[in-house]
Amino acid sequence: MSQPRVAFFLGSASDGPIAKKGLAILDELGIPWELHVASAHRTPVRLEQLVKASPADVLVGIAGVAAALPGVLAALTPRPVIGVPVAGKVPFDSLLSIAQMPPGIPVATMGVDRGDNAALMAAAMLSIGDDSIKQAIVAYRKRQADKVVASDAKLKEELAVELSA
Numbered sequence: 001m002s003q004p005r006v007a008f009f010l011g012s013a014s015d016g017p018i019a020k021k022g023l024a025i026l027d028e029l030g031i032p033w034e035l036h037v038a039s040a041h042r043t044p045v046r047l048e049q050l051v052k053a054s055p056a057d058v059l060v061g062i063a064g065v066a067a068a069l070p071g072v073l074a075a076l077t078p079r080p081v082i083g084v085p086v087a088g089k090v091p092f093d094s095l096l097s098i099a100q101m102p103p104g105i106p107v108a109t110m111g112v113d114r115g116d117n118a119a120l121m122a123a124a125m126l127s128i129g130d131d132s133i134k135q136a137i138v139a140y141r142k143r144q145a146d147k148v149v150a151s152d153a154k155l156k157e158e159l160a161v162e163l164s165a
């Protein structure tokens with residue numbers, strides 16, 4: 001097994017579906033990852049131990065409500081930290097908790113529930129020193145573009161049938 005390059009930290013197992021979107025992309029790009037459930041508020045000591053033990057180059061923090069997790073990750077390591085706010089009942093709570101970091105400890109904040117973009121951003125960071133990851137991102141984008149073009153043809157075909165009926 002190769003060393004994980006990206007570590008996903010989740011404030012709760014209930015954030016799992018958001019993480020899964022990103023982990024599937026890392027698998028597609030051939031980037032090894034690890035995942036931990038560790039809350040900044042409920043298990044601060046465990047969180048610190050896990051961050052210190054992690055060999056990953058990039059950390060991703062996924063959390064909802066008063067989402068301190070990505071900010072605390074960033075406080076615990078000089079490695080880049082990407083934050084993913086999880087949607088909840090109060091609009092913008094987790095987004096602002098993650099994006100509005102005080103000066104000195106930044107978190108690269110993704111859109112709400114965008115675990116997929118967190119993986120792509122982590123891959124882009126790693127690609128700075130790794131040409132094979134750069135190639136994997138280019139190929140991923142080509143597949144994405146091909147899907148859009150295929151959906152265009154499919155929708156036109158469906159509409160032609162439906163509207164001529």
Ligand code: RP5
Nearest residue numbers: 011012014062063064065086
């Ligand atoms: C946050 O509280 C977690 O990241 C999760 O998004 C939210 C709710 O947690 P659970 O009540 O589902 O454990 O800390």
